Amino acid sequence: MRVLITGGAGFIGSHFVRSALDGRYPFLAGAAEVVVLDKFTYAGRAENLAPVAGRPALDVVRGDICDAPLVAGLMRGTDLVVHFAAESHVDRSIAGAADFVRTNVLGTQTLLEAAAAAGVGKFVHVSTDEVYGSIDRGSWREDQPLRPNSPYAASKASSDLLALAFHRTHGLPVCVTRCSNNYGPYQFPEKAVPLFVTHLLDGRKVPLYGDGRHVRDWLHVDDHCQGLALVAQKGQPGEVYHIGGGTELANRDLVARLLELLGHDPSMIEPVADRKAHDRRYSLAHDKISAELGYAPRVRFEDGLAGTVRWYADHRDWWEPLKAAAARTGEREGA
Numbered sequence: 001m002r003v004l005i006t007g008g009a010g011f012i013g014s015h016f017v018r019s020a021l022d023g024r025y026p027f028l029a030g031a032a033e034v035v036v037l038d039k040f041t042y043a044g045r046a047e048n049l050a051p052v053a054g055r056p057a058l059d060v061v062r063g064d065i066c067d068a069p070l071v072a073g074l075m076r077g078t079d080l081v082v083h084f085a086a087e088s089h090v091d092r093s094i095a096g097a098a099d100f101v102r103t104n105v106l107g108t109q110t111l112l113e114a115a116a117a118a119g120v121g122k123f124v125h126v127s128t129d130e131v132y133g134s135i136d137r138g139s140w141r142e143d144q145p146l147r148p149n150s151p152y153a154a155s156k157a158s159s160d161l162l163a164l165a166f167h168r169t170h171g172l173p174v175c176v177t178r179c180s181n182n183y184g185p186y187q188f189p190e191k192a193v194p195l196f197v198t199h200l201l202d203g204r205k206v207p208l209y210g211d212g213r214h215v216r217d218w219l220h221v222d223d224h225c226q227g228l229a230l231v232a233q234k235g236q237p238g239e240v241y242h243i244g245g246g247t248e249l250a251n252r253d254l255v256a257r258l259l260e261l262l263g264h265d266p267s268m269i270e271p272v273a274d275r276k277a278h279d280r281r282y283s284l285a286h287d288k289i290s291a292e293l294g295y296a297p298r299v300r301f302e303d304g305l306a307g308t309v310r311w312y313a314d315h316r317d318w319w320e321p322l323k324a325a326a327a328r329t330g331e332r333e334g335a
């Protein structure tokens with residue numbers, strides 16, 4: 001079996017690659033080839049694949065998913081594509097949306113064309129709950145209308161629609177997954193959990209958007225990747241699957257837990273002006289994937305968060321250079 005993983009050097013993609021090569025997804029255990037295609041943007045890190053570097057089954061290709069000839073060549077003989085590659089940070093999409101449209105929309109279309117031409121056996125398109133917009137009460141189901149608010153979410157919604165259209169038009173066996181907010185090791189320190197944790201480890205205050213009452217559903221990256229493996233193995237072509245974590249928390253409550261874990265008090269919170277068009281609440285119903293494919297999140301949030309804090313405390317060598325580089329280039333650290 002040959003598996004092509006786009007964005008496999010990023011946070012979630014690298015977790016999937018490390019887990020697959022460690023034999024944690026039985027149906028992939030015998031995969032003869034795991035090919036990572038990654039552009040190594042600021043978010044793609046060779047260090048994320050260091051634990052599996054040199055494995056005979058792993059082939060890492062530095063390249064752009066928008067590069068049609070490269071993608072066509074890699075697609076030949078591929079049985080399964082798991083498509084993670086994306087520009088993924090909402091704040092960056094507010095500052096400028098061009099890279100988001102290019103990679104998330106054109107890049108996905110380039111992959112889909114090549115996958116259809118090569119007769120790929122399964123194409124898993126990894127997406128987000130943010131495509132639905134914001135929900136005050138209840139939870140989204142998979143057939144909910146898409147009402148994205150940020151340019152990031154709009155670019156992901158566009159790519160979801162393209163992926164489903166390639167199934168209907170060309171019969172490409174596509175599954176779309178939409179997950180909630182991931183957390184865990186190797187997440188770039190611009191995203192909320194690693195930003196807060198690394199700031200607190202350095203004795204810096206944590207920036208909290210607006211009134212801090214924005215609610216997110218938290219999903220450990222390991223549970224997300226387990227869900228993706230189930231979809232890759234057993235998902236029905238043309239279907240959308242939600243992968244939720246089951247722990248909804250207001251941002252200020254998330255910060256309170258981190259302050260407690262790291263031995264700080266609320267004076268370490270620094271309220272900052274709210275993000276533009278900041279979605280108030282995300283909530284996914286994930287009973288479809290549970291009933292049809294046997295998914296259940298396994299990592300208790302308390303354990304997952306404590307483990308994540310420990311990982312950042314133990315891996316300063318991973319994140320300190322990233323924060324130093326961001327500080328040198330004057331990049332805004334988002335929250």
Ligand code: NAD
Pocket residue numbers: 006007008009010011012013037038039040041042043044045063064065066083084085086087088089103107126127128129156179180181182183188
């Ligand atoms: P990430 O930003 O950590 O990693 C993205 C990876 O894609 C990086 O390795 C980057 O180098 C690569 N990449 C970017 N542009 C590329 C291009 N043009 N060609 C090839 N590679 C390119 O992102 P992540 O958090 O790991 O997210 C992975 C996927 O999951 C994304 O599609 C994202 O939309 C989705 N998602 C993430 C979350 C989350 O909480 N992190 C939640 C829902 C959905």
